[in-house]
Amino acid sequence: MVHCPVGPRANISIYHPSNQTDKMSPLSVFTIFLHGSFSSIGILENLFILGVVGFHVRRSVISIWILNLAASDLLATASLPFFTLYMARGNTWNMGTTFCRIHSSIFFLNMFVSGFLLAAISMDRCLVVLRPVWAQNHRNVQLAGRICGVIWALAVVFTIPFYVFRDTIVQPNGKIQCYYNYAQFLPTEPFDLGSLCKQRKEAFAFMKLFLSFLIPLLIIILSYVAVNIGVARRGYRRPFRFVRLVVAVVVSFVLCWAPYHFFIIMEVIAPTGHPAQRLAGQALPISATVGFLNSVLNPILYVFSCPDLCKKIRHSLGAVMESVLAEDLAELARRRSTTHSSISTTEIVLKERSSLTAFCLKGEAREKNESDANPAEN
Template identity: 25%
Template sequence: MRGHSYANMTRNSSSIKLDNATLALFQDVNTSIAISVIYMLVTAINLIGNGLSMWLLVFRTSPKTPSIIFMINLTLTDLALGTALPFQISYQLQGYNWKLGPSMCSLLTLVFYTNMYCSILTMMAISIDRYLGIVRPMMFRETRGRKSIAVIGCLLMWGLVLAVLYPLMTTDLTFDVPELEITTCFDMLKANMLPSTSAWAAFLFSMVFFLFLVPFCVTTFCYVRVIRKLARDSKTAQKSRAIRLAFIVLLVFTVCFAPNNILLFAHSVLRLFYKKSLYMAYKLSLCFSCLNSCLDPFIYYFASKDFRQKVRAIMNLHSLSSADSMKLEHKESLYSAH
């Protein structure tokens, strides 16, 4: 599972005797319970928040601008993680004993990593959409063409992520630990999952560089340009909200994804070449990456006054006149990132 990857890289489950630190990790009940409780909270907030967001985006939001299409894609990946987290919780609470077989282990591991990296790429796509709409508006006029590009972009994101993560789909990620009479899932990786140390280095570099570092740099560039443009050209309440939202997105991007990917790369290099480990720090950083899945609805939707008014209207907490509704839809069509 994503929550416990790269603890050790071993040749096979029958000839390797685990070190005391690794055995202690699997027997650390307090840490396992603490992380499971966090995952329970994340699961509840994720499913409720993203379920509501998906309903609003699909059935209550029109027109379907590129930003809305990207948000639907982001919400879909978050819901996939929300449905996978209960299996991770059960696995941990049973003492890291996986009972659902190799195929299910590979599938859920893929769901975890796909969520992280599709979320990162989708956030990059939203930032590009905002950049083009605000900084380069003359390039951003044809709505129909933009919709097609957005759909193709989502498909390309999934294709890129699945291509990089292909080794996870073709390997038995379970590992028998006779000393504890348990079978782990993606806690212990076999060294022969990839043919050489160079292949491992390429795999890890592709994940961190192409699926995190490049999107992070693009997202930062786009939002910095958006903030500079709005700060110079307008000081209306709507533009101020957009600036604050850009800051929040960058902050969450940095807090949720940067520590995990940096520690993943550092830990893997230390493990592959120096037989050392940063695994506990890496494992704790995963809690922050999972938090993103339940924060997305608040960041992208509830931070927007227009979306908040729609939520209140649907829940009969606040009624919108037809004129207000038309005004909101007009705003959305002109300012797709809002």
């Protein structure tokens, strides 16, 4: 199989882990710990959100956004244990080429879906504030559902190249890496393999940067700036909770994904063997892990910041606890009733036996007295 030419310090894996030795560095151990923590928290958190919003909250536009965001985040966090296992095995992939492609594609699918959904939510809030009449007439659950369908379809289309060019590559040291193989689908005309691989690598990096980060970030910022200007012109007072939510959304999105894209671009544009490329290779594992933190923060920012949903969550938790306690109390009452019935039955039997014994004794005494009174009959 043809592979792209790589330098002696090239880092090849899903997130370019630089550790190629059997002994894990403290950074690798810390990264594995973060992956495990984010995976556990994210799975439980998003499952809880899906359960509460999906079954205990009336369908609305906001709930549609939240359900799709939680589904994407759950998909991403559910894939983390497999990569944690990959890192714990010394950065070698033993789960096959097909699952390598699927697992890697989930990471990029979540990246696109999260960015698109955050941009859609920002635009939705902008329309509600700036065009309330239009929003009242056209904003509904069906439209939000169709938009989410388009978002998922676009994310799948943009993820296809990352799936197609993913492959398992056996390294000289015997390790199997799950990484891009840009030397696939080669043109028929003469070409330079090194230049072709470099062009494809740059195209993939900038595609991720613009489509999943810069464009959604620009939409988010412009939407909230427009909302801020519109509210100020109307003389309304901006609630502190709204301002805090806006700042949290933008800051968390930037802090979670900016390091990953920054080091991806650095690794791409830096010359082979340059210190900047080595730095990017060492920083990309932890920066990709921080990117997954966005899947843990999203439910907090978009669900727990909504008072109505918080009430639903508290009500749901209260209902669950009441149900558990009611079942426990019912079981306790049943046991007490059974025990009391058993005691009562025992007492009745003992009383009946006692009465029967007394009756028999009285009969025997009466017969003896009669026998003593009529000795002739004996």
